[in-house]
Amino acid sequence: MSNTSENPNPSSSSAKITLKTSDNELFEVEEAVAMKFCTVKQYFEDEKDNDVAARGSSTVIPLPNVHSAVLARLISYCKKLPQSNAVADNHEEEETKKKERKQYGTPGDLVDLISAANYLDFKEGLEFFNQALADHIQNKSVEYVRKFFGIKGDFEPHEEEKYREEYAWAFEGVDED
């Protein structure tokens, strides 16, 4: 499959961890990157405890809920994260961040990334992709959001009408579709 090219560069010398996706792709990932995924970290640590001397990094960690295409994107996002030891009070431009968040494509892609980040317990990723998705619907009308995500309204018309009356404030001043 094509995503092998997105696997991390194997020439680097630091320890590697191998991850196996739902479609049986193998990803060799630097330990520092893999440890951002708390699920992997937990698995890795449990393995270590069970089998101290023997295999080390040769273990393959299965990720039955993550597709290779999604994992590749998560890994590339993870590598772009600033190193945690950089000055904590560094001030990044909100605009740049917003632009960055726009790069992650359709709502469907984002939902995949969010589900995977959630399964992997990858906190920075979850924060980032959730916000990216929220950016898409910022200040949009209910109708827009429905279309955007393909949500089918299943309320009785009078039910919806009643709710809108009760919370009139919430429906005012949204952007034009």
Place this chain on the structure above:
Amino acid sequence: MATESNSEVEKCDEVDRISDLPDSLLCHILSFLQTKQTVATATLSTRWKPVWTMVPSLDFQDTAERQQNQGDNHGNNDLNMMFTQFVCRVLALREPVPLKKFRLLLSPYYFIDPTHLHTWISYAIGHHVEEIHLFRVRTRSQPLELPPSLFSCKSLKTLMVHGDIIVNCPSSIHLPNLLCLGLLRIKYTDEESFHRLLTGSPNLLKLIVWRYQQDNMISFKISHPTLRLFFFDNQVQDPRFRLELNAPSLKHLLLWDRNCHGYLLHDVTNIIQANMFNLCEHGNFCNCMLKLLSVLPNVQSLTLRYNKPLGPGFYLPMFNNLRSLQLKVKCCKWQILLNLLQSAHNLETLTLNKMDIEGPHESCWIEPQEVPKCLESRLQSFYFVRFSFLDHELELVKYILKNAQVLKTMGIHNGVSNWEKEFFFRWEMLDFPRASTSTQLLSNASPSLMPSTNCNVSTSIFFNASPAAHPSVIPSAGFTNTGPPSPTLPSVAISASIAWQSLSKELFFFMVELYLGIEIVLF
């Protein structure tokens, strides 16, 4: 118009997959939106109906337009009522789940009943709120008083109060988990209130204070053992003003004022980043500026911005740890540069950022007899923003190219719209002698034309027509505001760069780069 955007939406997603996400994730997504929008999501479908009641953040913004001068109080009162009712209702219907963030933005026409504010804040405190942002747009009425219960909220980590608000601290304050405190353009009942707030927050890391017109403090005594960042912007000019800072853990100091006389810094030797803006507008500024700089022996990143020239009598202490220096000055006011270079032996990045290109032009650069040490072995990057082809500017660029032995990047941003000059300057630059053994000329518009191999020891020269298109030219370390601080929260740095060139010029330069690029490959 509607049909156009509808088709855009239809492209996106046919199958509803977001609704399959668990509640916790939907709540997280909604937590980035204003509450009025999260409430509206209840009408998306039955799946979504209960979701908003569990969102861990509340963000109420009363931004509805009001009639201003027409005495239409009825309409305004209705809007005020609607807002109040909406907030009360949301709080009543929300599930009793923890609240991370509570944000309230009040319009100047909204006269909030203090009991409502107290109830709302109490709700937030009762739900273990971690972040509170209160913002009230300036009004002509009485400033808003904060409810006393706010000052003993144990879960609070971030508190930002902004605008027409008065801080009236009760005698006992207990904010054990407060890490970040922002007091932006507010008022204080008395100086004691401010000081009590600091003592009551023993674990504070960030303190942001912006003073504005109605600010009634004269003397600030900030003595804090854990403070890491202090950002102080003083827009109030009062000769009696004093700020005493005693912060042994302070790493980042950002001062924005017109005057440096009132500042007394003790025990701040751990500062690694200092940005000093406009501190020397009046009187005998050299001395007090020196006094400020001399207590920062360990600073690694220094940004100085000033409008008046700091004369040759300005001798600096040694900055042995200084890695990055930025001067933000008016045209022809950077005489101090040589002094700085001579006292920073380990300087790696130098940015000369002219804020304008206006005259009168006078020479700022005299070639020193001895090459500054940092040029010999340390300086890797040099950026010149708003370069305008003045003779002394040219001399500086030449000098740096000639003497900086390990220079890797030279970034020059053209400040005048004179294509001809820029064109010839580029040609000339090719012939300037360079200290680096192998030199490569790169241009931003067509890097793909450049050979990318054999550049182990190389000097890259970026010459870009528009800094907006290539923000990399202006390093964004720390705060790079070139204007007054923006009204947004200070965690947002603004790199104010102006696109000087029109599109047609961009096109012209692209062609020039193309031409040059090919020429260089041939060299």
